[in-house]
Amino acid sequence: MRFPDSFPDELARLMRLRRDTRRFRTDPVPDTVLERCLDCLDTAPSVGLSQPWRLVSVASPGARQSMRDIFRDANATALSGYDGEQARLYAGLKLSGMDRAPVQWAVFCDEATEQGSGLGAQSMPEMRRYSVVCAVMQMWLAARAQGLGMGWVSILDPLRVREALALPGDWRLVAYLCLGWPETEETAPELERLGWEHRRPRPALVLR
């Protein structure tokens, strides 16, 4: 567990500059780059060593259109919840790279896996889904370390996604991911640059 002296700084910089990418170039991503992403996903911590992540490559034009339809409907519903200036601002945001991202993966949690025999997931069954989130986060960092961009789309009805992709009923959508080379590198989140929200200073630890 020895790393170069500069490694903790570089890691912190990677995290600080990570970004959620929504504007992609369309050039293909080499398999070697994606393989490294998947290798890092697969070394994530998982409750009881259950490795409950299941990855679906959404590749055909028909499947991609279905996903965009599901996004469009969820986004319209979300927009209808805002008024006035906030609605105008929301309508102008680009909240998904599903139009252009060359690689699109839906990541599910297998809620029924027997791997791990339930260890650690009895009082907190959500730990399986949290393990999948850990895996996604590891992959995100591995992607960015190679210059690849990733965006996590959550404006989706998870049940419709599962049904449209004809996946088992015990699989639960955790993340819909767009991957590809980013059009530009940005140092601040787009939601901040466009005035939707700003990052707040880290609050003090609550002491007990």
Place this chain on the structure above:
Amino acid sequence: MRFPDSFPDELARLMRLRRDTRRFRTDPVPDTVLERCLDCLDTAPSVGLSQPWRLVSVASPGARQSMRDIFRDANATALSGYDGEQARLYAGLKLSGMDRAPVQWAVFCDEATEQGSGLGAQSMPEMRRYSVVCAVMQMWLAARAQGLGMGWVSILDPLRVREALALPGDWRLVAYLCLGWPETEETAPELERLGWEHRRPRPALVLR
């Protein structure tokens, strides 16, 4: 976004050797090391830029005893779900470092935060909790890059934890974390070394 050529390899190695630490030395952890962990936690992606993570330092002997009691009860319940050889094996596992870890943090999600104005969390409200998991994962890697160990305890009743720590009703426990210097460095997960479960090869992507 340029990193040293060796950086992606070092990052992959960090992830591969991360481990869930349950056996800690009791020497104190310098504030500078913990500050770097918290800085990395705070640059995690969050839905709508909502930064919904809330950290509670469980520090007093009384608060720590309460947490150990809650673990003991949840662990007894979990054990009662296993039979025979599996029960014997489970009973012999050390599943928490709460007895000795010098730093213990409970990490909550503020389900009622107005930061982000609900963007991205309407069709998948679980995205707030997933954002907290992303933050925990970033902190875990930042800790390990500095040689610090971390263990995530999930054998707890989340409601009892929140009540014992007298926290707001909208806060939901996502993770109870033990931090400190590890007694030993291990290359394989303890659950694998002790025969509870073994890591499986990464399955092929499902194609749609």
